[in-house]
Amino acid sequence: MVIISLIFMAGCENQAIVNNESENQTPNQVEKSFISVSEYNELINGQNFKTGVLNISRKDDYIYLSMNISISPELEEIMMNTKEEFYFNFADIEGRDSLTKVIAETPTFIEGDLEKLKDGDNYLISQQIKIKPDISSIEIKEILSPEIYELQVLDENGQLVAVTIGLDINLIY
Amino acid sequence: LKTIKFSALAALTLGFSIFSLTPTSLAYASKGDSPPIITHEKQGDLDITSYYYENPVSYDFKIQETDSITPFYIPIEPEYLVTTTSKYKKKSWGTVIKNDSSVNDSVTKTVSRTTFANGSIGASAETAVNWKLIQGKVGIKGEVSWGASTTTSISYTWNLPARTTTTIATGSMAVLTTGSIVKYKLGKVSSRTPVNADYSYDEYSDKVSKPL
Numbered sequence: 001m002v003i004i005s006l007i008f009m010a011g012c013e014n015q016a017i018v019n020n021e022s023e024n025q026t027p028n029q030v031e032k033s034f035i036s037v038s039e040y041n042e043l044i045n046g047q048n049f050k051t052g053v054l055n056i057s058r059k060d061d062y063i064y065l066s067m068n069i070s071i072s073p074e075l076e077e078i079m080m081n082t083k084e085e086f087y088f089n090f091a092d093i094e095g096r097d098s099l100t101k102v103i104a105e106t107p108t109f110i111e112g113d114l115e116k117l118k119d120g121d122n123y124l125i126s127q128q129i130k131i132k133p134d135i136s137s138i139e140i141k142e143i144l145s146p147e148i149y150e151l152q153v154l155d156e157n158g159q160l161v162a163v164t165i166g167l168d169i170n171l172i173y
Numbered sequence: 174l175k176t177i178k179f180s181a182l183a184a185l186t187l188g189f190s191i192f193s194l195t196p197t198s199l200a201y202a203s204k205g206d207s208p209p210i211i212t213h214e215k216q217g218d219l220d221i222t223s224y225y226y227e228n229p230v231s232y233d234f235k236i237q238e239t240d241s242i243t244p245f246y247i248p249i250e251p252e253y254l255v256t257t258t259s260k261y262k263k264k265s266w267g268t269v270i271k272n273d274s275s276v277n278d279s280v281t282k283t284v285s286r287t288t289f290a291n292g293s294i295g296a297s298a299e300t301a302v303n304w305k306l307i308q309g310k311v312g313i314k315g316e317v318s319w320g321a322s323t324t325t326s327i328s329y330t331w332n333l334p335a336r337t338t339t340t341i342a343t344g345s346m347a348v349l350t351t352g353s354i355v356k357y358k359l360g361k362v363s364s365r366t367p368v369n370a371d372y373s374y375d376e377y378s379d380k381v382s383k384p385l
Contacts, residue, residue: 041328046279051332095262095346095377150378159325165380166332169277 037086037112037162038155040078044162046171048075052122054090054146054167061104061133063143065090066126067151068119070172079114084156086112088125093150093165098142105130109154122172125151218274219333225266229344234261237311237348253306253368255352260313262377264344272333273385281330284343288316288323290372295354303354307370313348315372329378337382345373 034040052068067090071079079086087109092099107129110117117123131143142148146168153162209224237258272278294303304319317323333339351369355362 041326042283044328044330045281046330046332047281049330050279093378093380094343094375095379160327162328162330163378164330164332165378166279166334166382169332169334171277171279171332173276 033081033083034078035083036155037079037082037084037153038159041153041161043075043078044153048072049162049164050171051151051164051167052172053170054149054151056144056146058131058140058144061131063129063131064126065129065149066124067167068122068124068172069151070122071114076114079112086156086161087154087158088112088127089152089154090127090129090149091152093148094163096148098139098148099129102131102135102139102143103129104132109158112153216280217278218272219278219280220271220273221268221280222270223266223268226264229263231261231263231347234259234349237313237350249357251302251306251354251356253303253310253352254355255310255350257352258311258348258350261347261349262344263347263373264342266344267340267342269338269340270331270333271338271385272335275335277332277335279330279332281328283326283328285324285326286343286345286376288321288325288345288373289347290315290317290319290321290370292368292370292372294319294368294370295366299354303366303368304370306354307350307352307368310352311348311350313374315348315374317373327376331380334382336385338385339380339382341378341380343376343378346375346377347371347373 037044048071050070052070054065054067057064089107089109107127110125110127114123117125147166149167151164151167152160155161209226212223212225214221214223237260266284268280268282270280290304294300294307300319304315308314329343331339331341349369349371351367354366354368356364
């Protein structure tokens with residue numbers, strides 16, 4: 001009997017916590033709370049997510065990529081309230097291999113921590129990539145060209161959810 | 174042939190309209206393929222013509238070099254002897270966008286791409302082993318397990334320069350290979366099973382902008 005009562009009380013306590021959480025949430029918060037970036041990839045579009053021109057420099061066996069992105073306040077709030085992590089990554093445009101064939105080490109994804117990436121009104125994302133030491137001058141010229149790259153947004157499992165192509169074209173005015 | 178389906182979520186949510194198409198300048202539909210569905214629309218300064226193929230178009234075939242030297246030793250394990258292997262692109266839509274304004278613009282589309290691996294690679298009990306042999310010999314790993322077909326949804330945004338016409342196509346990079354799975358017993362060929370495999374290994378996106 002004692003055991004049954006304890007189980008019953010424990011159940012009531014858990015229920016109370018759930019109810020309190022529900023009461024504290026406004027309908028808006030519920031709507032804008034997502035577990036994974038993959039649940040709203042259609043919102044990562046040209047209206048909400050704009051890119052500047054990709055800057056690329058090279059020093060020794062590394063290339064350094066950096067670019068401004070502008071995120072609308074609506075998408076910004078959604079991304080900041082996404083439970084699981086998400087990532088940004090620069091890569092070859094799909095189906096091409098100018099970068100892939102000269103990479104020496106798989107680069108680390110850029111964590112989608114928007115507070116850390118904030119840079120004035122926009123966000124600054126940057127990534128360094130180690131390249132092979134013996135690549136040709138033609139290959140170097142290729143990987144220093146922003147038009148060969150795409151910006152990827154990846155979910156918590158590293159799965160591709162959104163892509164921006166045309167990083168040689170400024171869309172931030 | 175697998176069909177790539179398109180999602181209208183992004184367009185409906187944020188005011189973009191869905192366009193699903195394929196320009197004849199990009200695609201080479203083989204005889205017997207159903208004609209593309211063509212749509213035309215205007216979004217601000219953007220003039221968009223889209224082409225959607227119900228049956229994805231296979232094109233840009235390139236023969237893949239494969240090591241065909243016969244080993245001087247007698248293999249013990251079964252192996253895949255390649256007859257031909259080709260890499261190709263499989264596209265179900267494309268679009269031509271004219272940006273007749275003095276500012277850069279962009280267009281977004283949510284695309285569901287189908288990954289696939291199918292064909293005929295021997296008795297069902299042997300498919301797992303044979304699938305590994307084929308991928309190992311071809312040197313290109315498939316995206317899904319044998320016989321599987323999955324669909325992933327990706328939001329694509331293309332930035333468009335001012336005063337240009339941009340042609341875009343996306344789809345799957347795929348491999349088509351034919352050959353034989355050969356088994357050996359006591360130094361001699363004991364069986365030879367003709368096989369063929371058609372599988373996707375990556376996605377692609379082609380974009381070309383030309384001044385107006």
